[in-house]
Amino acid sequence: MKEYLLRRILYMLLTLFFVSIIVFVVIQLPPGDFLTSYIAQLATSGESVNLETIEALKKQYGLDKPIWEQYLLWIWNVLHGDFGRSLLYNRPVSELIGERLAITFVISLFTLVFIWVVGFLIGTYSATHQYSFGDYFFTFLGYIGLSVPAFMVALILLWVAYAYFGQNLTGLFSPEYLEAKWSFAKFVDMLKHIWVPVVIIGLANTAGMIRTLRANLLDELNKPYVLTARAKGLKEWKVVFKYPLRVAMIPFISTVGWSLPFLVSGAEITAIVLNLPTSGPLLLEALRNQDMYLAGAFLLMLSFLTMLGTLISDLLLAWVDPRVRYE
Numbered sequence: 001m002k003e004y005l006l007r008r009i010l011y012m013l014l015t016l017f018f019v020s021i022i023v024f025v026v027i028q029l030p031p032g033d034f035l036t037s038y039i040a041q042l043a044t045s046g047e048s049v050n051l052e053t054i055e056a057l058k059k060q061y062g063l064d065k066p067i068w069e070q071y072l073l074w075i076w077n078v079l080h081g082d083f084g085r086s087l088l089y090n091r092p093v094s095e096l097i098g099e100r101l102a103i104t105f106v107i108s109l110f111t112l113v114f115i116w117v118v119g120f121l122i123g124t125y126s127a128t129h130q131y132s133f134g135d136y137f138f139t140f141l142g143y144i145g146l147s148v149p150a151f152m153v154a155l156i157l158l159w160v161a162y163a164y165f166g167q168n169l170t171g172l173f174s175p176e177y178l179e180a181k182w183s184f185a186k187f188v189d190m191l192k193h194i195w196v197p198v199v200i201i202g203l204a205n206t207a208g209m210i211r212t213l214r215a216n217l218l219d220e221l222n223k224p225y226v227l228t229a230r231a232k233g234l235k236e237w238k239v240v241f242k243y244p245l246r247v248a249m250i251p252f253i254s255t256v257g258w259s260l261p262f263l264v265s266g267a268e269i270t271a272i273v274l275n276l277p278t279s280g281p282l283l284l285e286a287l288r289n290q291d292m293y294l295a296g297a298f299l300l301m302l303s304f305l306t307m308l309g310t311l312i313s314d315l316l317l318a319w320v321d322p323r324v325r326y327e
Contacts, residue, residue: 153203
């Protein structure tokens with residue numbers, strides 16, 4: 001297992017190196033660069049920039065160098081903990097990401113808890129009460145959750161809340177706490193508003209987990225070892241929870257690593273609709289404006305978290321499922 005773990009870490013580092021090259025090249029693929037977009041915005045607003053200013057900006061941001069030299073400079077700084085300076089906001093990338101990372105992490109963590117708790121309970125109930133009224137009801141809700149996009153649910157909920165109850169559900173804080181420093185009162189106020197993005201963002205994933213867990217558990221409940229356990233006189237809850245449910249949860253354990261990048265990225269479109277101060281809209285804005293250092297740092301971080309999560313999933317799968325062994 002130690003050799004396997006060491007080999008996987010080496011593969012991760014090598015993969016991350018190639019991913020960094022791809023990320024940097026992809027960001028450079030659209031015609032022009034940040035400076036071109038910036039000059040176009042100035043021209044649209046009626047302002048003009050002389051050639052000396054343009055050359056000074058190119059030199060300041062290193063855009064006058066070849067792309068390979070820009071990449072080497074960027075990756076060298078990343079290895080030393082410096083993700084560069086955002087061209088769009090003229091601030092260090094680490095500061096911009098750090099400001100939104102905490103709130104994104106809290107929302108995503110609450111969403112994951114919501115998905116796992118609700119999906120686990122309802123999926124188990126639907127499998128153990130097959131073809132009951134509750135099973136049909138939750139199946140119907142599951143289909144709605146899978147078919148309707150999260151941002152559409154957000155728009156409908158916002159309209160209903162404002163039109164019929166006079167409530168504005170956007171944002172995470174009340175007006176008096178928007179600019180206030182962090183305190184216990186501000187944290188409590190955030191908890192009062194956080195249920196809206198948690199339910200909306202987690203709706204589709206919860207519905208998917210319910211359907212998958214129900215199907216897997218139904219498949220296990222009809223196998224001979226379950227019938228043997230019942231014949232021995234074991235209580236029904238022991239029969240379900242001790243073996244079939246453990247096996248039915250394997251698909252979720254094998255994909256638990258996907259939750260790591262989700263904790264950082266969040267749901268971009270839904271976050272924009274709900275006006276959430278998360279990292280998703282920041283990443284989208286960086287990509288739209290070709291802010292290569294900010295976008296590159298985000299994409300590189302998401303890639304690293306995906307690979308780390310995959311490694312964790314593989315190790316958990318080997319621990320939970322005795323049929324899986326690594327030599």
